[in-house]
Amino acid sequence: MAAELTALEQNQTWTLTSLPSGHRPIGCKWVYKIKYNSDGTVERYKAQLVVKGFTQREGIDYKETFAPVAKLTTVRCLLTVAAIRNWSLHQMDVQNAFLHGDLTEEVYMQLPPGQHMVCRLNKSFYELKQASRSWFHKFSNAIQQGGFHQSKADYSLFTKVSGTSFTALLIYVDDMIITGNDDNAIASLKDFLRTKFALKTLVKCGTSLVSKLLTPLMGFQYLNENIHLIF
Structure with missing residues (x-):
């Protein structure tokens, strides 16, 4: 919980203020998860502060909510090309x-009971209806500043020649x-992205996006034999 609050403060997610007349704050709650390694041992304990997005009012607290995600066909095609060309x-x-x-x-968010202030949200927040859209807009702008072009066939695919x-x-929510x-x-791309966002390299193949999406669909064992997976 302390780590989560530190991340929120460092990101300047909110500003403490009095609630303006005519506005209604959104509630919040803590969500706790235990993340496990592939062998069943505990990787870490995770706490997230989320807003009660179901109380948002359309046209007031949010407008557009749509955000694209990678098409499964695009994922399969990209990995097939990588396998054939030994990338x-x-x-x-x-x-x-x-x-x-x-x-x-x-948008305003309530503080825990007993507080007389509210949080004016400066950044998107977990469980906000527009959270995915806001994040994708931020990422797509950043990656295009790095010289990448957005595909017209799949808006989640960015290429640079x-x-x-x-x-x-290829991005799927927050996985790349x-x-x-x-x-x-590729190394230059990683360095560029680290100047924009806090990134981590996934170290367990069993929890990877590739494994989750493709293992039951297209012979992940074959891909493992032809692609050098770097984690």
Whole structure:
């Protein structure tokens, strides 16, 4: 819980203020999870402060909510190309992804009981109806600043071509699959993303996005034999 509050404060997620007349604050609660390693041992204890998004009012607390996610067909095609061409495959995810999105609406969140102030949300927040949309908008703007182009066939796919160098990034909410024929370009991409977001490299294949999506669908064992997985 302390780590979560520290992350929220460092990200300047909210500003303490008095509740303006005519506004209604949204409630919040703590959600606790235990994350396990593939062998069943405890990886870490996780606490998230989330808003009660079900109390939001359309047109007041939120407007648009749609955010694209990677199509399964795109994931399968990208991994097939990587397997055939023997490209390395990298997977990373963004820590506290939804907290990076910038809010355009004026939204207030309650503090714990006994407090007379409220939080004016500056950034997107877990369980806000517009959280996914705000996060994807933030990420797509950042990656395109790095010279990547957004695919018209799948808005979650971003590619960059420089001479013979090709790099592809596919994002599914806060998980990223990165591949290409130039390891130096991939390393530069990771460095660029770290200047924008807090990232971590997933170290357990069993919990990876690739494994979760593709194991029952397209012979993940075959891909393992043809792709050098880097974690």
